[in-house]
Amino acid sequence: MSILIDESTRVIVQGITGRDGSFHAGQMQDYGTQVVGGVTPGKGGQEVHGVPVFNSVKDAKTATDATASVIYVPARFASDAIREACDAGMELIVAITEGVPVLDMVGIYHTVRAAGSRLIGPNCPGVISPGKSKIGIMPGHIHEQGNVGVISRSGTLTYEIVHSLTALGRGQSTCVGIGGDPIVGSNFRDLLPLFQNDAETDAVVLVGEIGGDEEEKTAEFIREKISMPCFAYIVGHSAPEGKRMGHAGAIVSGGKGTAASKTEAFNAAGVPVAKTIDELAGMVNDGLGA
């Protein structure tokens, strides 16, 4: 098992004729993901990497029975693309796009929730269930199938952590990059119960960063509802107040959203917080035992 996606997940690529969409459609296929079609308005009838391109998500869904969509369209079109995927009844929507205006996300967030779709991202690397399927831009080969779940607000930092886990022989059930924006479709609290119910996952790694109070809320949520071992790593201890640290959501403002506050919240909830990536991988390794 794994969460969100597996070898049977049928995926369409929104923006498949663009540079990124086309490149990553190929990468996903190479990994074994069932890419069954793509969407670019006005380019229906073409083919990319041997799969058909459709004018709309609805057409693509009807023709291919896809249940998941991944979005590589430019930021200004991203919220419309999410809306279209949602309207077409996609169960899982993964938005890779960086730079989506936050009020566009306010508009779409509640629509997606009400429709019962699950949105991952935007501004995220995507989702991978190692050995089965990847939907996104992460390098597949650093992952290994196993029993550690990963949820992270970051991209390359997650790859680092996965790389360290794999090096210790600790494979992953599913890794989810939830995105670095202030408002993202799914948060730690949305995904933790899925891992808890997944027979293959034995521990979860949470990678947080400065900005907002999701980590604080997650700490409370774990204390109340999650029995599975969780380990955390928080970055941005050295970030100055009021500055956006690359990710739109990574900002300490009005003294809120500091790494110290998040670390304290996890510690108080009994979730060990690592100071370094090496320490994190070691904690997980020791925690899972032989």
Added chain:
Amino acid sequence: MKIHEFQAKQLFHTYGIEVSRGSVAETPAEAKKLAADAGGPVAVKAQVHVGGRGKAGGVKVTRTPEEAEAAAKAILGLDIKGSVVRKILVEPAASIDREAYLGLIVDRAIKGVTFIASAEGGVEIEEVARTSPEKILHLEITDGIFPAEAAKTLAGNLFGDPATVEPVTDIMGKLFQLFLEKDCSLAEINPLVVSKSGKVLALDGKINFDDNALFKHEDIVELRDLNEENPSEVEAREKGLSYVDLDGDIGCMVNGAGLAMATMDMIKIYGGEPANFLDVGGSSNPEKVVNAFRLILGKGGIKAIMINIFGGITRCDDIAKGILQAFDAIEIDVPVVVRLSGTNATEGRAMLEGTPLIPAESFTGAVKKVVELSEGSAA
């Protein structure tokens, strides 16, 4: 993106929100003339993006044009938390009866926007939130529609005066419209005042805009004051790099924002001080690396540089090639530690052997090395 008070008030005015109308001066003589034209007491206010200007002596109320001139002289050129005052706003001093705080923010917790209001006006809202949170009123909106009835209730509670309910509700509606139409991340009226004649108006204003939405708003981008921004950060933005200036002496070049923060944190843990946050992205483009080097070295005082790259889909040997090309293209006289990990890391590191660049395998090892080198070259 931030703008000045006078610009925020112009926007308020465009949306029909009553404001204290003033004019901008850049010299004491201009301030004197504006005060004379106003014909009564005026407030002389420093126009800077940072908060806390009142405490720093950046706001003075004066009775005569001569006093206004003297106040302008004192305020212009003042350094307020690193911002040098270049412009002042001169406006008729209001006769205030009561003052309050009214703000609108993007609310991450509810995935919406929230009005925040408090009868404690004129002070920092964070301070009120800390000391007396019960004095803060909230109105949460997640459907993008202005809740007129709930706004009326809030307006009533704000000044506790039936006469102000309608004008305050009206201002809330207009502020909400501005907020959505211009993609704000924060819009603040502090203080919102009731004048002695019973008029409700915005005495001070602050608006921040969502950087991700600026492509929609050319008119807002024109309001940008580059004098208020860190020159390195301005240059970085022009070059398409994500950079934040810090106080230390170890330059950082990293791919990915999260990993860049982790690198800064690690440098601190091992006793060093990061000079910057810099995300160069995932490509191996030598030009990007050259720009990054120039940016890091540009501000001076750098003692060592750490490059921390995780090669995913872009392979480490390609990245090493890019770094070497960049290194050849510019003169760098501080030690540079390069840590490559991920795809083809061994090959990438091998390419750096025998060059002035110092290859490192582990994250921790690289950080220890760069901290040591930064201390060594200090001696």
